[in-house]
Every structure is written in structure tokens, then in C-alpha cells.
Amino acid sequence: MYDIIGDVHGHAQLLKQLLLKLGYNKTSDGYSHPGRKAVFVGDFINRGPQIRKTMRMIRTMVENGNALAVLGNHEINAIIAHLKDKNGIAMIKPPFKNFISVLKTMNEFAGYSEEWTGHLKWLRSLPLFLELDEIRVVHACWSDEAVEYLKNSLPAGRIKKETFRRVHKNPGSELAQNIWLLTKGPQFKMPGDLKIINNKGVSPRSFRMRWWEEPAGKTFEELSFESKFHLPDYSVPPQILPSGLPYTEEAPIVFFGHYCRGNGPHIIRPNICCIDGCVTGSRSLLAYRWNGEASLLPRNLVRMVK
Structure with a gap:
């Protein structure tokens, strides 16, 4: 074992x-x-x-x-x-x-x-x-x-x-x-024209993702698997959704x-x-x-x- x-x-x-x-x-x-x-x-x-x-x-x-x-x-x-x-x-x-x-x-x-x-x-x-x-x-x-x-x-x-x-x-x-x-x-990379602010007052240009989940319908915080900051609880626009690697x-x-x-x-x-x-x-x-x-x-x- x-x-x-x-x-x-x-x-x-x-x-x-x-x-x-x-x-x-x-x-x-x-x-x-x-x-x-x-x-x-x-x-x-x-x-x-x-x-x-x-x-x-x-x-x-x-x-x-x-x-x-x-x-x-x-x-x-x-x-x-x-x-x-x-x-x-x-x-x-x-x-x-x-x-x-x-x-x-x-x-x-x-x-x-x-x-x-x-x-x-x-x-x-x-x-x-x-x-x-x-x-x-x-x-x-x-x-x-x-x-x-x-x-x-x-x-x-x-x-x-x-x-x-x-x-x-x-x-x-x-x-x-x-x-x-x-x-x-995988990391989610922010489009150049999109700015969001995390709980520390910083605008991250990328963040680590919950790769094992389907990203559709997720908020930025739900999609994130960061340990250093929290992201806003509003939905990621479908136009910029990344591809996921769902783990069944x-x-x-x-x-x-x-x-x-x-x-x-x-x-x-x-x-x-x-x-x-x-x-x-x-x-x-x-x-x-x-x-x-x-x-x-x-x-x-x-x-x-x-």
C-alpha cells in the first residue's frame, strides 16, 4: 500500500x-x-x-x-x-x-x-x-x-x-x-480588456483553475483554485470560458x-x-x-x- x-x-x-x-x-x-x-x-x-x-x-x-x-x-x-x-x-x-x-x-x-x-x-x-x-x-x-x-x-x-x-x-x-x-x-488568462479585483485589491492577470470541473456556468471564484486570494462571485462570460479537463x-x-x-x-x-x-x-x-x-x-x- x-x-x-x-x-x-x-x-x-x-x-x-x-x-x-x-x-x-x-x-x-x-x-x-x-x-x-x-x-x-x-x-x-x-x-x-x-x-x-x-x-x-x-x-x-x-x-x-x-x-x-x-x-x-x-x-x-x-x-x-x-x-x-x-x-x-x-x-x-x-x-x-x-x-x-x-x-x-x-x-x-x-x-x-x-x-x-x-x-x-x-x-x-x-x-x-x-x-x-x-x-x-x-x-x-x-x-x-x-x-x-x-x-x-x-x-x-x-x-x-x-x-x-x-x-x-x-x-x-x-x-x-x-x-x-x-x-x-492549466491557468485562466484574463483577456487584455477585462479587469477584475480580488479580495486583496489586486487585479490578477491569471489564476489557477479547478481543472477537474466543467467551467461552464462557473463564477470566477468557483473556477479558481487559488490559495492566496479570492475572486469575485460573478459568472465568467461564456465568450471567454476556457476549456476544461473534466475528471469523471x-x-x-x-x-x-x-x-x-x-x-x-x-x-x-x-x-x-x-x-x-x-x-x-x-x-x-x-x-x-x-x-x-x-x-x-x-x-x-x-x-x-x-
Whole structure:
């Protein structure tokens, strides 16, 4: 059975406490459980105070068969930030616009370049999604179409550096859009002539969506899955409605992170769970203990608070 663990973001001590609470023991092969396996939903790095230790913990568990893991958008950004072109020149140069979050990880590994290079190679061995028994795991959004495209487009095994070069160079390509859909989820982008004000007095130009629901008839707030602000309760004009990725009630249970849900909801439907407890906000690391049940149970959520 599986223990699905939300975004850790460099909080190794909190992860250790959570694993011990879940009944894992530290051995020479890292943390392990006699009858269970941890599953990490991505975003191990950046932000927290113990990124290097977090990477060692998770990698050791995965390499010794005690855990599984998928890539998050933070890992992909770290991979891209260290790519070089065919002439050996870094593709991303200071001031690292759009890659600021990676700087903390880079600074923590300053003086450990060989170790970090090894981690980057290992990260490319991780999948973008998992299908396990009757459950699915992805970092941000499940799309049958995106999953099928990537199954057919990416060779088995370690993802090549060239794939991430193509993602960075051609963000509008089908490859890039499908990878970012799974790891960042869809965002609603405001038309240039539309302005709405959130509860903090700011006019956002985009917001994260409840991708699993049909968007027709939704208000801006109902369509949003933001944790940092609330949007107005009036209907999204039908002329600008985005396409949805409805997730049916008959589909397998899906677990994902990414959305920093410090106050929930976590179990959104009997087959949909956002396991991100917002470790950098509420200092809460969350896990779900899946025991083979067909419908998610609130009592199986386990929270560790700093």
C-alpha cells in the first residue's frame, strides 16, 4: 500500500517527523516501512531550509525501492536552469528571470557541484506521472490526452536533456504544453480588456483553475483554485470560458500537489485529492495513507505541523 506525500520543498526535518509518524524506520537504506511505500508528488527542492538533506532522503528512499516520486515544476525548472546549448554555453543566464526560486537550491549546493550534478541526472530518471494499481499520481493536473501523448513521445527511462531544451526553447510546442499541463496545471488568462479585483485589491492577470470541473456556468471564484486570494462571485462570460479537463467520478483516484492548500480542501471528491499542505505557508506537510479503498477517506489524511 502507498503513502502519498505532498510538496516537501526542502523541509527535511518535517519530512522525517512525518515518516516516523507514518511508521517508517531509518535504516542503512534510508527510511523504509515493512508493508508500505511512500510516493512523493514532486517539488522536493527550493524554498525550505534543508534542500540538500531533503534531496538525499528522497533519492535514497527511491533508489532503494522504499519510495516512488514524480517530477514537479520546481524540479523541471532546476533541470532547465542548468542546461547548456550545443556550444557548452548556459541556456539560462543571470539574473535568472523566471528561475528565481531555483537560486536557493543552487546556493545550498554551492561547493557540492558534483553532488548536485548527480542529483540533476537522477531527477531526469523520474516520471512525469504514475499509474499504480487503482490510483494515479501527478504533480498538478491529470489529463488523459497529455499522458497518452507523453507515453507515445518520450522513450522509456531517463528523460533526455534535449527534451528539456525543447521545452524551454519552444514553450508553445505540443511537447512543452503537455509537460507543463501535468506539472503546473492549466491557468485562466484574463483577456487584455477585462479587469477584475480580488479580495486583496489586486487585479490578477491569471489564476489557477479547478481543472477537474466543467467551467461552464462557473463564477470566477468557483473556477479558481487559488490559495492566496479570492475572486469575485460573478459568472465568467461564456465568450471567454476556457476549456476544461473534466475528471469523471468513475475515473481512478488521482493524487496531486502544487496548489498549496494550507486550509484545504484536500479531499475534493471521493476520487480527487490535493495532497499539498502548503509546507512553506502553514508549515504543514501532508500525507494520505491509501489502503486500497475505492473512495478517499478523510481519516486517512495525516498531517505534520512544524
